Amino acid sequence: MTDNATVEKPWPVFRSLAAYSPAFFAADLIAGLTLAAIAIPEQMATARLGGFPPQIGFYAFIAGSVGFAMFGGNRFLSCGADSTITPIFAGGLAALAASGSPDYQGLAMALALLVGVVLLFGGVFRMGGIANLLSVPVTVGFLAGISVHILVSQMPGVLGLPSPTGPILERIAVLARHIGEANPFTLCIGFGVLAAVMLSENINARIPGALLGLVAATVAVIAGGLESRGVHVVGAVPGTLPLPSLPVVSPEHWVRLVPLSLLVAIVVMVQTAATTRSFPSDPDRPADIDRDFLGAGTGSLLAGLFGAFPVNASPPRTGIVAETGGQTQLAGLIAAGIVLALLAFGATLLQHVPEAALGGVLLFVALRIIRLRQIATIYRQSRPEFLLIVATAAAIIALPIEQGVAVGIILSLLHGIWSTTRARLAVFERVPGTTIWWPSNPHVAGERVPRVAVIGLQAPLSFLNGASFRADAQHLLQHTQPAPKLLVLEASGMPEIDFTAAQSLLELIRECGRMDVAIAVARLESQRAQDAFARFGLFDALPKQHVFHSVEEAVRALAPKA
Numbered sequence: 434m435t436d437n438a439t440v441e442k443p444w445p446v447f448r449s450l451a452a453y454s455p456a457f458f459a460a461d462l463i464a465g466l467t468l469a470a471i472a473i474p475e476q477m478a479t480a481r482l483g484g485f486p487p488q489i490g491f492y493a494f495i496a497g498s499v500g501f502a503m504f505g506g507n508r509f510l511s512c513g514a515d516s517t518i519t520p521i522f523a524g525g526l527a528a529l530a531a532s533g534s535p536d537y538q539g540l541a542m543a544l545a546l547l548v549g550v551v552l553l554f555g556g557v558f559r560m561g562g563i564a565n566l567l568s569v570p571v572t573v574g575f576l577a578g579i580s581v582h583i584l585v586s587q588m589p590g591v592l593g594l595p596s597p598t599g600p601i602l603e604r605i606a607v608l609a610r611h612i613g614e615a616n617p618f619t620l621c622i623g624f625g626v627l628a629a630v631m632l633s634e635n636i637n638a639r640i641p642g643a644l645l646g647l648v649a650a651t652v653a654v655i656a657g658g659l660e661s662r663g664v665h666v667v668g669a670v671p672g673t674l675p676l677p678s679l680p681v682v683s684p685e686h687w688v689r690l691v692p693l694s695l696l697v698a699i700v701v702m703v704q705t706a707a708t709t710r711s712f713p714s715d716p717d718r719p720a721d722i723d724r725d726f727l728g729a730g731t732g733s734l735l736a737g738l739f740g741a742f743p744v745n746a747s748p749p750r751t752g753i754v755a756e757t758g759g760q761t762q763l764a765g766l767i768a769a770g771i772v773l774a775l776l777a778f779g780a781t782l783l784q785h786v787p788e789a790a791l792g793g794v795l796l797f798v799a800l801r802i803i804r805l806r807q808i809a810t811i812y813r814q815s816r817p818e819f820l821l822i823v824a825t826a827a828a829i830i831a832l833p834i835e836q837g838v839a840v841g842i843i844l845s846l847l848h849g850i851w852s853t854t855r856a857r858l859a860v861f862e863r864v865p866g867t868t869i870w871w872p873s874n875p876h877v878a879g880e881r882v883p884r885v886a887v888i889g890l891q892a893p894l895s896f897l898n899g900a901s902f903r904a905d906a907q908h909l910l911q912h913t914q915p916a917p918k919l920l921v922l923e924a925s926g927m928p929e930i931d932f933t934a935a936q937s938l939l940e941l942i943r944e945c946g947r948m949d950v951a952i953a954v955a956r957l958e959s960q961r962a963q964d965a966f967a968r969f970g971l972f973d974a975l976p977k978q979h980v981f982h983s984v985e986e987a988v989r990a991l992a993p994k995a
Contacts, residue, residue: 446504447503449505449506449507449761460757461764462764464759465759465763465765465767465768466768467639467753467754468754468759468764469768471641471643471750472513473771473775474641474794475514475794475798476514476772477491477667477786477791478516478792478794478795478798479514479516479519479795481795482516482519482520482523482583482586482795483514483519483520483523484523484532484533485538485541486667487667487791488670490741491772491773491776492675493514493736493741493742494744495513496741497729497735498512498513498732500512500729500730500731500732501731501746501765502766504724504727504730505725505727505729506720506721506724507708507709507713507714507720508760508761508762509751509754509755509759510709510728511753511765512744512747512765513747514741516583516795516802517745517802518701518745520583520586521835522742524833524834524835525690525835528833540686542680542737542740542741543680543682544693545736545743546738547690547694549731549737549743550730550734551695552698553731554730555702556730557727561723561726563699563702568818570818570821570825571841571842571848572703573804574821574822574823574826575700575829576802576803577808577826578827578829578830578841579799579829579834580800580803581799581826581830582834583795585601586795587623588608588796590789590791591620591623591789591792591793591796592612592615593789600831601830616664618659618662618663618664620789622653622789622790622793623790623792623793625646625649625650626646626647626790627797629642629793630642630794630797631797638752639753643794646793650786650789650790650793651785651786654787660785664787665787666784666788667787667791670784671780672777672778672780672781677738678740692835696835700745701745701746705722705726705745705746706720708747708748711748712752725746749801821845825840825841828840828841853898856898857890857905858901858902858909859889861921862879863881863882863984863985865880868983868985870983882992884916884918885918885919885921885992886909886919886920887923887988888905888906888920889922889923889925889926892926892927894930894931894934895929895934896934899931899933902934902937903937903940903941906941910944910948910950917950918950919951919987919991920945920952921952921955921984921987921991922955923984924954924959925956930962930965930966930969931965935965935971938971939974951976952979953979953990954980955981955984955986956984979991
């Protein structure tokens with residue numbers, strides 16, 4: 434009893450370390466070492482993707498790991514620099530300052546602070562539902578578009594060509610024209626690292642293929658003197674550790690960063706929720722998404738204070754922690770400690786790492802986030818939603834990336850609205866030999882009671898569909914023969930009713946009165962719908978005792994009178 438009570442008690446910080454057992458340490462150590470081996474090349478590559486020196490990626494990983502361990506709930510989740518959000522905010526920041534400049538880094542720090550505040554706000558006020566703003570097709574299209582951005586941004590480094598500027602389609606055309614001028618050494622390094630990572634992933638995801646590829650590429654550069662043959666390297670990496678500081682950013686730029694911070698925060702919420710649901714701390718309990726927002730938000734705040742950029746949950750790294758037996762967030766803290774030690778004592782080891790090798794790592798990341806099987810499944814099962822994938826990916830590719838993400842979110846919301854407006858009135862029939870009333874179906878035999886109509890709506894009743902629902906009900910009453918004398922509203926599928934829809938229901942009740950049709954409500958199960966009936970006066974408008982627990986009760990009580 435005492436042990437269980439200790440485990441159940443919610444700690445304000447380092448929740449996953451509550452009731453820590455020494456028996457967990459060996460597993461956490463192995464998971465932490467594996468995580469560090471995966472994270473070191475990935476964080477360097479992600480920093481390069483955003484236009485930052487490699488040590489900034491390490492700062493982000495350390496901040497994300499510590500912040501999430503302090504306030505996050507999931508015991509496996511790895512938080513740090515992430516290739517999903519990096520192209521989004523890098524495009525937005527580049528519109529305000531030159532990539533790689535001190536102003537650029539200051540803006541990135543300010544953005545991290547804003548994203549952290551939004552995430553903390555979402556966690557404190559339990560806004561986990563925001564994670565559902567992006568539907569699956571829109572998310573798949575979003576990742577496909579991001580993948581194209583990563584591929585186009587990294588191919589110049591892998592090919593040994595100058596990076597073209599301008600819209601992404603124009604950059605693709607420039608690269609295609611100059612592909613014959615590719616440097617064979619950078620080409621071999623980039624695609625060699627890509628092959629090493631892919632091979633390692635196919636054999637066992639625990640093998641740090643990216644780290645092995647980087648080490649082999651670095652040795653090849655040093656041994657072959659490839660820097661003199663056009664192979665660019667990372668160069669000197671400062672061994673100094675960051676000190677906390679606030680970014681020096683003008684009020685105008687703070688204001689201009691707000692829309693970008695909201696877009697990035699929404700993507701972080703979506704990915705954090707997906708990650709923690711995929712790798713739950715306890716499979717028997719729902720994931721505490723709001724708590725994980727607090728962890729990711731704290732990670733972004735620390736990143737902003739220590740010179741880095743916004744951080745995000747990483748599904749692949751989280752999977753590594755879970756698969757290698759990690760028990761708590763100590764695994765992430767161990768990995769962060771290793772990265773910190775590398776910064777403090779081994780930064781000189783990184784100066785000969787070829788940029789093409791980091792490009793190879795990012796090529797693998799880009800290819801991995803394209804969900805080809807899911808795209809094929811959606812294409813087979815729902816062509817309209819497949820068009821959502823295409824439209825979202827096209828918007829992210831053709832438009833400035835932050836605008837493309839905004840378009841994706843709008844498309845997702847419009848898709849939800851469209852799905853709700855498609856919900857139309859359903860006619861119910863009784864299953865023969867039972868008291869069960871079920872939506873009529875041409876493939877299932879059903880029976881109706883003369884002069885009784887049973888209708889329902891299998892969606893929230895709102896301003897989007899209230900008028901059409903009322904019109905369908907009136908059409909049913911006027912054109913059914915023999916004319917119904919009892920109308921039963923089967924309300925189990927209506928979890929919510931808004932003001933506009935309530936007015937439509939009130940008009941329907943009055944219309945039934947004018948037509949001398951009795952009206953009843955059955956199975957009003959949703960607490961929110963019950964509150965709406967009371968708040969909007971629907972209970973008062975109904976005849977007394979015309980609310981029933983089942984359709985059969987309503988029919989037996991009122992059909993004879995009809």
